[in-house]
Amino acid sequence: MNKPVENNILEVRDLEVKFFSDEGTVNAANGVNFKVPAGKSIGIVGESGCGKTVTAYSVLQLLPSTGKITNGTIKYQANDGNVIDLTNLKSESRAMRRIRGGEISMIFQEPMTSFSPVHTICNQISEAIMLHQHLSKQKARLRAIEMLELVGIPNAKRRVDEYPFQFSGGMRQRAMIAMALACNPKILIADEPTTALDVTTQAQVLKLIQGIQDELNLSMILITHDLGVIAQMVDHVYIMYLGKVVESGSVYDIFDRAKHPYTRDLIQSIPKLHGARGERVTSIAGTVPSTYKLPKGCAFHARCSDMFGNICRTETPLPIEVGSDHYVSCFLHSREEGKNNARDAR
Amino acid sequence: MLRFIIERLLTMIPILIVISIISFAIIQLPPGDYLTTYIIQLEASGDSVSQSEIEGLKQRYGLGQPMHVQYFKWISGVVVGDFGYSFEWNQPVNTLIWERLGLTLVVSISSLLLTWIVAFPIGVYSAVRQHSPGDYIATFVGFLGLSIPNFMLALILMYGGYRLFGMSIGGLFSPEFVDASWSWAKFVNMLSHLWIPMVVVGTAGTAGMIRIMRNNLLDELGKQYVVTARAKGLSTVKLIFKYPLRLALIPFVSTVGWLLPQLISGSAVVSVVLNLPTAGPLLLRALLGQDMYLAGSFTFLLATLTVIGTFISDLLLAAVDPRITYD
Numbered sequence: 001m002n003k004p005v006e007n008n009i010l011e012v013r014d015l016e017v018k019f020f021s022d023e024g025t026v027n028a029a030n031g032v033n034f035k036v037p038a039g040k041s042i043g044i045v046g047e048s049g050c051g052k053t054v055t056a057y058s059v060l061q062l063l064p065s066t067g068k069i070t071n072g073t074i075k076y077q078a079n080d081g082n083v084i085d086l087t088n089l090k091s092e093s094r095a096m097r098r099i100r101g102g103e104i105s106m107i108f109q110e111p112m113t114s115f116s117p118v119h120t121i122c123n124q125i126s127e128a129i130m131l132h133q134h135l136s137k138q139k140a141r142l143r144a145i146e147m148l149e150l151v152g153i154p155n156a157k158r159r160v161d162e163y164p165f166q167f168s169g170g171m172r173q174r175a176m177i178a179m180a181l182a183c184n185p186k187i188l189i190a191d192e193p194t195t196a197l198d199v200t201t202q203a204q205v206l207k208l209i210q211g212i213q214d215e216l217n218l219s220m221i222l223i224t225h226d227l228g229v230i231a232q233m234v235d236h237v238y239i240m241y242l243g244k245v246v247e248s249g250s251v252y253d254i255f256d257r258a259k260h261p262y263t264r265d266l267i268q269s270i271p272k273l274h275g276a277r278g279e280r281v282t283s284i285a286g287t288v289p290s291t292y293k294l295p296k297g298c299a300f301h302a303r304c305s306d307m308f309g310n311i312c313r314t315e316t317p318l319p320i321e322v323g324s325d326h327y328v329s330c331f332l333h334s335r336e337e338g339k340n341n342a343r344d345a346r
Numbered sequence: 347m348l349r350f351i352i353e354r355l356l357t358m359i360p361i362l363i364v365i366s367i368i369s370f371a372i373i374q375l376p377p378g379d380y381l382t383t384y385i386i387q388l389e390a391s392g393d394s395v396s397q398s399e400i401e402g403l404k405q406r407y408g409l410g411q412p413m414h415v416q417y418f419k420w421i422s423g424v425v426v427g428d429f430g431y432s433f434e435w436n437q438p439v440n441t442l443i444w445e446r447l448g449l450t451l452v453v454s455i456s457s458l459l460l461t462w463i464v465a466f467p468i469g470v471y472s473a474v475r476q477h478s479p480g481d482y483i484a485t486f487v488g489f490l491g492l493s494i495p496n497f498m499l500a501l502i503l504m505y506g507g508y509r510l511f512g513m514s515i516g517g518l519f520s521p522e523f524v525d526a527s528w529s530w531a532k533f534v535n536m537l538s539h540l541w542i543p544m545v546v547v548g549t550a551g552t553a554g555m556i557r558i559m560r561n562n563l564l565d566e567l568g569k570q571y572v573v574t575a576r577a578k579g580l581s582t583v584k585l586i587f588k589y590p591l592r593l594a595l596i597p598f599v600s601t602v603g604w605l606l607p608q609l610i611s612g613s614a615v616v617s618v619v620l621n622l623p624t625a626g627p628l629l630l631r632a633l634l635g636q637d638m639y640l641a642g643s644f645t646f647l648l649a650t651l652t653v654i655g656t657f658i659s660d661l662l663l664a665a666v667d668p669r670i671t672y673d
Contacts, residue, residue, distance in 0.1 A: 062576055092582055101579035108577075113570040116589050118596075118668055128578040163668045179578075 008077070009219050010036040010059070010104075010187060015072035017054050017063065017243075024292045028054040028067065030243035030299075033319075036187065038077075041213060041220035043230040045266070046240035049288050052223045055240075056189045059221075060100050061091040079103055079186070102132035105180040109192040111172035115164035121148070122160040125179045132183040147178035151208060170201035174208065181212060188213070189221045194229065206233060227270055231255060236325075239263045242288060242299040245319075249326035259328040261306045298331070306332060347664070354660070358653055365653075366424070369645035370417050373638050379409050380433045380636045420639060424646065430639030434631070439643045442628065447610070449518060450624040453617075454609035456540060457547040465552045469559025473567060473594075474586060484556060491553030500546045500619045507542070516621040518543075543620055547613045562597055566590035592666075599662045603655030607648045 017029040029051045036042050044052050057063050059074055074086040076099070089096040108114045115124055125147060126140035135143065141160070148156035151174040164172055173193060180188060190209060194202040210233060213220050222233050230237055230251070237254040239247040239262065247260040258264045265284045272279070286303040289295050295302060301312040311331050319327040320334055381403055385395050404410045408419065420430050429439035468488075472481045504516065517524070518539050523532045566572070567590050575585045614626025625644070632641040664670050 060577055062573060097579040097581060099579075101577055106577045108570060108574060110570050114574045116571045116575070116593070118593060118666070119589075120668075127580070131579055165669055176574075 007037050008035040008075075009038040010077070010221075011073075011075045012055070012059070013073045013075070015055065015058060015074065016070045017051070017058055017067055018070050019067045021066055026291045027294050028243055028291060029058065030294065031072070032240070032243065033245055034238045034248065036219050036221060037236075038186075038219055039217045040236065041218075041222060041234040042236045042238060043222045043224065043234035044238045044240055045224060045227060045230055047225060047288055049291065050240045051243040052225075052240055053191055054243075056106065056191050056221065056223055059086065059189065060104060060106060061086065061089065061096050062100075062106075063091075076104070098132070101128050101185070102183050103185055104187040104189065105183065105185040106189040106191065107173070107176050107180050107193045109195050111169050111176055111196060114176055115172065117164055120161050120163055121167070121175050125160075125175070125182055128179060129182050143182060144178070147182045148175065150181075150212070151175070151178045153178070170197055170205060173197060173201075173205050177205075177209065177212070181216070181218075184216070185218070187219045187221065189223070191223045192225070193222075195224070195226070202229075209233070227255075227266060239266070242294065243291065244299060244329070246300065246330070247328045248319075249323065249328075253323055253326040257323065257326070259322050259326075259333055260300075260330050261304045261332070262300050265305075298329075308332070351661070354657055358657070361653055362650060365649040366421055366646050367417065369649060370420065370638075370642050371413075373633075373636070373641050373645065374413055376636065378636065380638060381409055383636050384433070420642060424643070429643035432632070432637050432640040434635050434637045434640070439640050442640065443625070443643065443647070446623060446625045446628055449622070450610055450613075450626070452536070453518070453540065453543050453547065453622065453624055454613060457544045457551065457613075458605065458609070460544050460548040461551040461555055464548070465555035466559060468552075469556045470563060470586070470591065472556060472560040473563035476564060481560075484560075488553040488556045491549045492557075494549070496546055496550055496613075496616045497619045499549060500542070500616050503542055503546060504620070518622050518624075543613065543616060543622060546616050546620070558598065559594065562594035563590055566593045596663070596667050599666055600659055602662060603657070603659030604652070606651040606655035606658075610651065611648055 012032055012034050015029050015032040016027075019026040019028055032051065032055050034042060034044070044055065046052050054063070054067070057067075058069055059076075063069070069087050072087065076084050076086050078084050078099070084095075084099075086096070086099070089099075115121070122141055122144050125144040126135075126137065129135055129140040129143050130137065133140075133143075145156045145160050148160055153159055153171060153174055159167075164175075167175060173196075177193075188209075193209065194205050197205060206229060209220075212218070220234070222230070224230060234251060236250055237248065238245045239254070239260065241262050247254070247258065247263045249257070254263060255267065258267055262284075265282075268282045269284060271281045284303060285305075289299070289302065297311070297313040297315055298304070298307075298317050301307050304312065307313075308331070315331075317329040317331050317334065319329045322328050322333055381400065384403075385400065388395050408416060411419075423430055427440070429443065431437070432439050432442055435442055468484050472484045475481055518536055519532065520535050520539075523535045526532055567586075569590070572585070572590055575589050576582075580588075610625050611629060612626075613622075613624065614630055616622070617624045617626040618630065629641070629644045631637070632644060
């Protein structure tokens, strides 16, 4: 965290997002910290409802009108070299819209509903190109075809004029990637890009994203609940629980040297290919608590198998560096408490 | 597509034949015929009618003949554009209908335009700014407009217009123009009378349309493709017009065809109250008096318009929604 900011294209600090409704206030993000080094990819992992998508939407200021960023900064190093705090920009301002789709773009989870059903693929892709690159309609169309070819749509010249309902799910997600990359963004946010696809298509799409990321030197934020996807795709992993990053580290740190009980449980719950016959898939006990009323102390304490004392219930653990750029927020590892309790990681 | 159009046009023929039979039969359903009504009216006013006179009238109108003979007599005329003869008015149906149909269309189309011009922007605003004070006001006024019966509003306006401005509001023309032939002055006079039926007929329609527009658009605004479009960096206004509004119009287009018959018959009660020389009151009287050729022709005309309207709707739907193909 004390490393220079310069090589980070995006740095999110203490991000807090709340949703206000008649039923109460939902604490969707409660101090999220992460950074995206230029040209690298990071992964954000967590169960449903832990605030992954909200965090992504916050970066682009796409939150619905009931959602507000109540604290924190999102520092973005823009194309002109200036560092902008995106939380200072109004959601519908010209500056924000220029970044949205032009410099930071996003792929969504549902390829079936993410396109307008009554506009052609060409129309929807070239729209962004005309908007951000100020190309003519014809040139934007050529660029759209080029992008479709890049993502491996066969017969792109003809298919560009088709409607989304004429594309299969995998092809739609490819078209979505083409659309997101059409304006040469610097950061790509992929929000569960393969969750809605079948496993073979999933592999193809992931391979495609990875290839393009290398080729275009993109920075990427990959959001998923699937640790398997994370392992092949990213350099650095952030594990989120209840609107907070509980552990972060390199892929190797997370998979080989996981420190947080939640991370370990997550890895445990991946079904094993060579497991014993009849062995059951381990699951994490309990469910994610309600975000209306956050639990006191460590958010995970009620489900934690390693909870060791009152401190877990009453105080909030802070991130501690346990290895090079490997942070964990858990009292098991806090230097004083950890030693006092003499219960090191297994 | 062309094939579809031709097929649809061809299937209209049997539909219209069936409709003509049904509408003719329905008009014949009540006991008695125009003559019975006529005789009762004469007797009520103190005159008496001799049996021979009745027989004479029966002969003249062909009322003694069996129903299918009467039907074929009428329908063979309709095919060549002759809708028969009105007993009550002693005039061919053609002269009666077309004159009033023109005025009806003037009233209906102008109130329809008013409805759209008022309802669309308000509906869009209500949806985009859901739960804002403006939305609540629009909703309140909308429900008020929906729940006040049209004739009531007409009566209130007539009373208010008379008490406040001392003007008589009934009719489409001032007395001196009623029987005059068409001129610029008559046209201007009509325009000065037109706003009352426009407001009266338009109010309920506007209220309903605001609700429909608001709900359709709200459905669309919550969809994922709207977020996708925002993520592209489109401005809000451009986005709403290009995507959700376009999709919100689709269910609307599919019902546009039903407006055609409504243009003719929708404002009947209001026209009676406001004493408008439109088609509605004529239809009502023809039905009451069992003036069968007039009533039959009207019903047949309305049914034809419904069939044509549905056909137009289908074509429009195919034009606005690429997911619909007619192959």
